[in-house]
Amino acid sequence: MKEFCDLSDLRAGEIEDLLELASELERNPQVQALQGKVLALLFLNPSLRTLTSFQASMTRLGGGTFVVSPEMSIHGLETRSGIVMDGTAAEHIREAVPVIASYADVIGIRALASRENLETDLSDSAFTELRSLCDIPLINLESAIRHPCQALADWKTLNDLGIPAKGGKLVFSWVYHPEALPLAVPADTLYMAAKRGMDVTLLRPDEFAMPELLINRARTAAQQGGGRITETSDRDEGMESADVLYAGSWAATQNYGNRIADQKARNNHENWCVDETWFRPAKKSCRFMHCLPVRRGVEVEDDILDGLRNLVVTQARNRMWAQMAILKKLLAD
Amino acid sequence: MKEFCDLSDLRAGEIEDLLELASELERNPQVQALQGKVLALLFLNPSLRTLTSFQASMTRLGGGTFVVSPEMSIHGLETRSGIVMDGTAAEHIREAVPVIASYADVIGIRALASRENLETDLSDSAFTELRSLCDIPLINLESAIRHPCQALADWKTLNDLGIPAKGGKLVFSWVYHPEALPLAVPADTLYMAAKRGMDVTLLRPDEFAMPELLINRARTAAQQGGGRITETSDRDEGMESADVLYAGSWAATQNYGNRIADQKARNNHENWCVDETWFRPAKKSCRFMHCLPVRRGVEVEDDILDGLRNLVVTQARNRMWAQMAILKKLLAD
Amino acid sequence: MKEFCDLSDLRAGEIEDLLELASELERNPQVQALQGKVLALLFLNPSLRTLTSFQASMTRLGGGTFVVSPEMSIHGLETRSGIVMDGTAAEHIREAVPVIASYADVIGIRALASRENLETDLSDSAFTELRSLCDIPLINLESAIRHPCQALADWKTLNDLGIPAKGGKLVFSWVYHPEALPLAVPADTLYMAAKRGMDVTLLRPDEFAMPELLINRARTAAQQGGGRITETSDRDEGMESADVLYAGSWAATQNYGNRIADQKARNNHENWCVDETWFRPAKKSCRFMHCLPVRRGVEVEDDILDGLRNLVVTQARNRMWAQMAILKKLLAD
Numbered sequence: 001m002k003e004f005c006d007l008s009d010l011r012a013g014e015i016e017d018l019l020e021l022a023s024e025l026e027r028n029p030q031v032q033a034l035q036g037k038v039l040a041l042l043f044l045n046p047s048l049r050t051l052t053s054f055q056a057s058m059t060r061l062g063g064g065t066f067v068v069s070p071e072m073s074i075h076g077l078e079t080r081s082g083i084v085m086d087g088t089a090a091e092h093i094r095e096a097v098p099v100i101a102s103y104a105d106v107i108g109i110r111a112l113a114s115r116e117n118l119e120t121d122l123s124d125s126a127f128t129e130l131r132s133l134c135d136i137p138l139i140n141l142e143s144a145i146r147h148p149c150q151a152l153a154d155w156k157t158l159n160d161l162g163i164p165a166k167g168g169k170l171v172f173s174w175v176y177h178p179e180a181l182p183l184a185v186p187a188d189t190l191y192m193a194a195k196r197g198m199d200v201t202l203l204r205p206d207e208f209a210m211p212e213l214l215i216n217r218a219r220t221a222a223q224q225g226g227g228r229i230t231e232t233s234d235r236d237e238g239m240e241s242a243d244v245l246y247a248g249s250w251a252a253t254q255n256y257g258n259r260i261a262d263q264k265a266r267n268n269h270e271n272w273c274v275d276e277t278w279f280r281p282a283k284k285s286c287r288f289m290h291c292l293p294v295r296r297g298v299e300v301e302d303d304i305l306d307g308l309r310n311l312v313v314t315q316a317r318n319r320m321w322a323q324m325a326i327l328k329k330l331l332a333d
Numbered sequence: 334m335k336e337f338c339d340l341s342d343l344r345a346g347e348i349e350d351l352l353e354l355a356s357e358l359e360r361n362p363q364v365q366a367l368q369g370k371v372l373a374l375l376f377l378n379p380s381l382r383t384l385t386s387f388q389a390s391m392t393r394l395g396g397g398t399f400v401v402s403p404e405m406s407i408h409g410l411e412t413r414s415g416i417v418m419d420g421t422a423a424e425h426i427r428e429a430v431p432v433i434a435s436y437a438d439v440i441g442i443r444a445l446a447s448r449e450n451l452e453t454d455l456s457d458s459a460f461t462e463l464r465s466l467c468d469i470p471l472i473n474l475e476s477a478i479r480h481p482c483q484a485l486a487d488w489k490t491l492n493d494l495g496i497p498a499k500g501g502k503l504v505f506s507w508v509y510h511p512e513a514l515p516l517a518v519p520a521d522t523l524y525m526a527a528k529r530g531m532d533v534t535l536l537r538p539d540e541f542a543m544p545e546l547l548i549n550r551a552r553t554a555a556q557q558g559g560g561r562i563t564e565t566s567d568r569d570e571g572m573e574s575a576d577v578l579y580a581g582s583w584a585a586t587q588n589y590g591n592r593i594a595d596q597k598a599r600n601n602h603e604n605w606c607v608d609e610t611w612f613r614p615a616k617k618s619c620r621f622m623h624c625l626p627v628r629r630g631v632e633v634e635d636d637i638l639d640g641l642r643n644l645v646v647t648q649a650r651n652r653m654w655a656q657m658a659i660l661k662k663l664l665a666d
Numbered sequence: 667m668k669e670f671c672d673l674s675d676l677r678a679g680e681i682e683d684l685l686e687l688a689s690e691l692e693r694n695p696q697v698q699a700l701q702g703k704v705l706a707l708l709f710l711n712p713s714l715r716t717l718t719s720f721q722a723s724m725t726r727l728g729g730g731t732f733v734v735s736p737e738m739s740i741h742g743l744e745t746r747s748g749i750v751m752d753g754t755a756a757e758h759i760r761e762a763v764p765v766i767a768s769y770a771d772v773i774g775i776r777a778l779a780s781r782e783n784l785e786t787d788l789s790d791s792a793f794t795e796l797r798s799l800c801d802i803p804l805i806n807l808e809s810a811i812r813h814p815c816q817a818l819a820d821w822k823t824l825n826d827l828g829i830p831a832k833g834g835k836l837v838f839s840w841v842y843h844p845e846a847l848p849l850a851v852p853a854d855t856l857y858m859a860a861k862r863g864m865d866v867t868l869l870r871p872d873e874f875a876m877p878e879l880l881i882n883r884a885r886t887a888a889q890q891g892g893g894r895i896t897e898t899s900d901r902d903e904g905m906e907s908a909d910v911l912y913a914g915s916w917a918a919t920q921n922y923g924n925r926i927a928d929q930k931a932r933n934n935h936e937n938w939c940v941d942e943t944w945f946r947p948a949k950k951s952c953r954f955m956h957c958l959p960v961r962r963g964v965e966v967e968d969d970i971l972d973g974l975r976n977l978v979v980t981q982a983r984n985r986m987w988a989q990m991a992i993l994k995k996l997l998a999d
Contacts, residue, residue: 059397102979389769
């Protein structure tokens, strides 16, 4: 494994191997496995879980981490090519990124969707450009349309909880959120569950249909994995016999980048806030997942987060074990 | 030891054992004792000494640290229960704290006094709520009325300097400071010295009497330890035969939370700034202590801080050794 | 070696020994050499390369780092002596620096030129004062007129590339930059190349002559090392047969601290932006160096930075190996 940027670079069997290593590291600490090794974390957008879980991951394996983040904003980084840098930005990513990479054995980069132009975001161009500047193993810490560390951790959570791959049903539902959030987590969760072979339903208001490119990517994975993808705006139909409800929010893609149109579309659906009634058509044991951060009382009611269905802390904790497996695979092999 | 949140959870003998371990770690490095172990530091209020001394402590024991602090303020953390999170805060402590704890082997939390309502602060409710969200060993990095790491380090400093426990006299004096500071350090210093069996004098202007609850807590410790607590506003009487003068400042508790009334009360006492004349009635060898940060020329004159009485750097350095003992006790046993 | 503050504290042979150790650490990792050791990094001015390269350096040697930086600005640090601290600053460097040092085995301090008064900056007084407060090994992370870590790394880069010491020609050229930058890098690069025994040319517009003190320091080193220093404002003459062009920018020293006069002086020389034509009189193999950050299209054209002459990433990477040698020498011997 040379990089971990896109879950589709790995076959399902390779992912299962990686998760076996994650569980092995969870059971048996390997505190010297990456002694003296350095992980660079470059955050073009801020982070809590990704930052701290990677710091903990490296410590547990005996290595260390350094962070470059926008709050440090020492000089401001210029990203445009061929520009005369006579403004405030005093450094170009073409120097900064190779230098940062030169201090590390592995680098993680976060570059979220700009949420201005749909085609740009779907092309994942910002991340792709940064990737081209690195000549060491690279981890995608969330790009415009991918969050493979989250997807890998969620796959582990589904395994750990014994939620069946073949025949298990995962519903990914859009929920209300005051902001137009990126497509990365919903798209990669669909893809992950499809690749795992699950029966996947995308539940969302009609205005929040997902771009064809992302749906098709998941559909191809479903065909290979023996699962299927269904879309619906009907909650009862969608939740029928579900094993897991995974909630998230994203921008309306019809008027992508248009804040007012997006706000208008989402304001019709303030009642898409998960509560116990959602689970009526589901299996009795149906669990609740969310990648966090989550807004209580807006995306989901308190009693779900404080109750037995809730898996969000387990999901977050699995980020650490999954990432330790990625790091070990990239560095120690 | 399951947590280190309150010095009163430990008997005096247990504290002496902990300090013996601290001195042992000071003499003989144990650079692999906590290999692969992770300390999470959650600062709801900023910090210099506590942050850096804990980072150094973990490095010296072979482990690592990650920090979550208000400057990171990625989403803003909501602390209120049962709230509809439609404002700026995008994450609730009920998710954030368990997740942060899930990445670590031990967590330290700082949640200072709000200094708005005395009863709320005396109940230490903010810290207590955060504590209820953690299921791993917890260290109090300063709460509304406690700063046990500082108190433990100061106990070590008193031991190291040979300042007698039984019969030794410690004066804690209020000094002028432009702000209404928290009660945690003065209250815990009184408690610590009383528990150590010392003859303790609280020297302060009448408007700055300490709440009964905190005085009584120290008095009980004094009774058990063989020491005693005296309060006075008479400097010469208070300083009579003192072995140590510990200076600090705190809010007037009569009009707690009322900035104007507090300012009025403290402005009468700008002359409470420690200088050499304070030491006339004291023992010749009387030393000066302060938890830092200290305002030169306001709380204490330069010649004291630059002279032989001064112990403040020793105190600060002992934070590290004391905390290493706490960490080792919590994690390696 | 007790500290690494000034390249002139070391003889050329000692520098070569240090660089041999650097190359040894580059080839053969020593992941336990500084286990349990702590480096404190105190930045009075921000940093990207210095911060991250030192963090990586300590990790690679098995130790750890903590950072105190202006962004943390917890209380604001007072630096003036004998002041009554009744303003916003709540802590004095006379307490803060010894405390920070007390947690560490080695401390690095950055205190850049104020660029207000030339004599003050040439005396390096800010750094010298901080140095007097530390009783552990100290590393200069860039002071008003010195950047010895950069100079040491650059010496290594020249060695690695096989650029001859005796007889090799290094041109340090002023280039246009919108801001009045410090003298530290140009002055220490001149000194380093002279000490290495090179034929050194300082190429700059007449208004940007370097202070006598700094030129003479380099000249003395040249005399001892067998090299020489030449100054010119004629580009073709200066670049004649050059092996290396090192570009940088600095403030006009005639009206030092006078922003308007400085701006006027530099605005006449916006055409001092390195492009391929500069290299015509040079050796065919002539390389390009810069300490970074660099403004593309302002200090140097894209095709140089994207072409084969460019050494800037190599230089930055050598910071790490050089600093590892310094740390090992200061701590492990």
